[in-house]
Amino acid sequence: MPDISVSFALSQLLAALAFAGGIIAFQQRERAGMLKFWFVSALLNASHFAVLGQYEAALFVGLTAVRFLVAALSPRQRWMYCFLALSTLLIVLSYNNPLNLLPYLAAIVGTVGSFQKNVVVVRLLMAVGATAWIIHNLLVGSPVAVLMELAFLGSNLVGYVRSRKYAAN
Template identity: 65%
Template sequence: MSEFSLFFFGSQLLVAIAFGSGIFAFWQQQRSAMLKFWFISAVLNASHFGLLGQYEAALFVSLTAIRFLVAALYPRQCWMLLFMAGATLILLTTYSSPLNLLPYAAAMLGTFGSFLTRVGRVRLCMALGASIWILHNILVGSPVAVLMEIAFLLSNLMGFLRARRLATKMVAPGYSD
């Protein structure tokens, strides 16, 4: 088996595990747990891009991974501004076409959402970010990435609806367990 095939196989294995961790994150009801699973997903996804030789994407997703972990442990606005500045720096140093604005916009939404305290608002920002990634991945012709982001979007929606249903049951008059 050639070196390229091993790197490709390894990258696909990493992104499959990242995909699973990302889906699992959407089913978490606690903000911190959700962000920690997204951290794992982003680390694996960045590693996947590195194995494929997509170093700009690996750099951007690595920043996202660090952001998820910091937001889970220290949800302070000063960190949010630092990560937004980092994303802007990445855009300014790697910009090559208007297409680069889509991942930047998704990263900015994700950064904003990661530092919100209400899970519903975190989910909303992540859903909007996933929608932007879907558009980006369609434009660059990456069908597997499109499917992954669609799955993240749908899983996020199902987690949101499940949380609302649980909240409604808990506050409904006459509710008994």
């Protein structure tokens, strides 16, 4: 049996709690409630990355958490530009290897997606962001985070298919 460190186990527990928060968010009927659960989920996910020592990813997910909270309270387009600028500033200040580009890509497309009105565009951009996180999480060796993003990507795709069937009828 492989030796699992306490910090790795804690990181995976935090990722599992983030996963649960994301699932609860998907079940919310109101946009603000959904975004508030995503805020909690993202905070837990950021903590998971910090425990793994992936500080740049933790910063990007922490910024995403703040973005969810701001979008829940004030969904104005100007906030999108603020979060795009903050994400760009964060990559400029924290870049130390190509792995950092994946959280940046996820943050940029997630930010643009969060402030779109067309649900197809939102889903497409969120799928791109989830894919970037899946690749990142595979590369840093976080299996629960990989499963979480795969579940979110799958749920997004199911929602897309359901919405297309509804629109066709």
